[in-house]
Amino acid sequence: MEFSLKEKHPTDVNPPADYKNRTTAGIYGVTLGAFGVHRFYLGYKAIGTVQIIVTLLTCGLGALWGIIEGWLLLGGVSFEKDAAGNPLLRYVEALPSETGSGVAGKNIAIAAMYGVFLGAFGIHRFYLGYTAMGIAQIAVTLLTCGIGALWGMLEGFLILSGYINKDAHGKPLITDVEIAPTEVSSPDGYKYRNKTVAGIYGIFLGSLGIHRFYLGYTTIGIIQIIVTIATSGVGGMWGFVEGILILSDSINEDAEGRPLICFNEEQ
Numbered sequence: 001m002e003f004s005l006k007e008k009h010p011t012d013v014n015p016p017a018d019y020k021n022r023t024t025a026g027i028y029g030v031t032l033g034a035f036g037v038h039r040f041y042l043g044y045k046a047i048g049t050v051q052i053i054v055t056l057l058t059c060g061l062g063a064l065w066g067i068i069e070g071w072l073l074l075g076g077v078s079f080e081k082d083a084a085g086n087p088l089l090r091y092v093e094a095l096p097s098e099t100g101s102g103v104a105g106k107n108i109a110i111a112a113m114y115g116v117f118l119g120a121f122g123i124h125r126f127y128l129g130y131t132a133m134g135i136a137q138i139a140v141t142l143l144t145c146g147i148g149a150l151w152g153m154l155e156g157f158l159i160l161s162g163y164i165n166k167d168a169h170g171k172p173l174i175t176d177v178e179i180a181p182t183e184v185s186s187p188d189g190y191k192y193r194n195k196t197v198a199g200i201y202g203i204f205l206g207s208l209g210i211h212r213f214y215l216g217y218t219t220i221g222i223i224q225i226i227v228t229i230a231t232s233g234v235g236g237m238w239g240f241v242e243g244i245l246i247l248s249d250s251i252n253e254d255a256e257g258r259p260l261i262c263f264n265e266e267q
Contacts, residue, residue: 018084019082019088019089020041020043020082020086020088020089021088021089021109022074022079022088022089023074023109023110023113023196024113025038025042025079025088026038026071026072026073027070027074027118029066029067029069029070029071029072029073029074030071030074030117030200030204031070032066033051033063033065033067033069034052034062034063034067035051035055035066036049036050038066038070038073039051039066039069042088043083043084044082045083051065051066067204071197071201073088074194074196074200105167105171105172105173105174106127106128106167106173106174107173108160108162108165108173108174110127111124111128111156111164112124112156112159112160113156114127114156115153115154115155115156115158115159116153116156117156118152119149119150119151119152119154119155119156120138120146120148120149120152120153121134121137121141121152121203122134122136122138122152122244123199123203123244124152124155124156125137125155126199126244126247126248127247127248128167128168128173129248129249130167131168131250134244137151138244159173192259192260192261193214193215193216193254193258195260195261196247197214198214198243198260199246201214202239202240202241202243202244202245203243203247204243205239206236206238206241206242206243207224207225207228207233207236207238208221208224208239209221209222209224209225209239210239211242211243211246212224212239215254215255216255216256217255224238224239246260
């Protein structure tokens with residue numbers, strides 16, 4: 001089903017510069033939640049400080065607190081406002097039906113953050129459609145015991161500075177970002193699933209089939225848990241690979257056959 005965001009998200013929306021972005025906060029939580037960076041970003045300095053202390057006192061186990069909050073932010077499950085009471089914003093990427101082509105434009109801010117925080121896994125390259133290069137970056141990271149992750153991180157900064165400015169289809173990255181504090185829903189009330197959220201679930205929680213449960217594939221999710229347990233964890237690579245396939249658009253539908261979307265499908 002095709003529907004437009006134009007009515008809910010007019011192009012003249014121009015919130016104050018100090019409004020915080022949900023996607024940015026979510027990625028901070030998932031990647032740097034151990035240090036409460038997402039909380040500091042949103043203005044919750046006391047809670048951010050507590051998260052650092054908890055992480056140190058629990059020898060790193062407390063990092064799960066921040067990571068889980070990152071997932072909640074990306075999924076639009078909680079955190080509607082920052083510490084100042086301002087609504088969280090989000091970068092909006094047009095659906096293919098809105099751009100007039102089969103490929104929606106990619107967002108420079110999201111691509112840059114993927115590179116800086118998840119460049120070790122080539123996530124920014126998968127997001128931009130450079131699948132082969134993304135796979136190469138994963139291989140380099142593994143073969144160099146993690147040192148190769150600097151490659152992706154550097155590219156994240158190059159994207160942000162405009163030196164890498166096109167996706168694999170030759171389309172320029174979106175720099176005139178449309179942001180809006182309102183929620184998104186389809187006319188028929190269906191809750192469209194977010195590609196970014198599903199992909200991150202697959203990469204970080206694929207061994208437990210969380211991405212499959214999120215997309216509605218309950219049976220496959222259960223099978224992935226069983227395979228992970230039966231193989232002493234080795235089977236977890238199945239979900240990890242699927243996470244990459246989701247971000248690269250190789251897996252692009254949920255269990256209902258609905259397309260995965262690139263913006264937050266908040267209630």
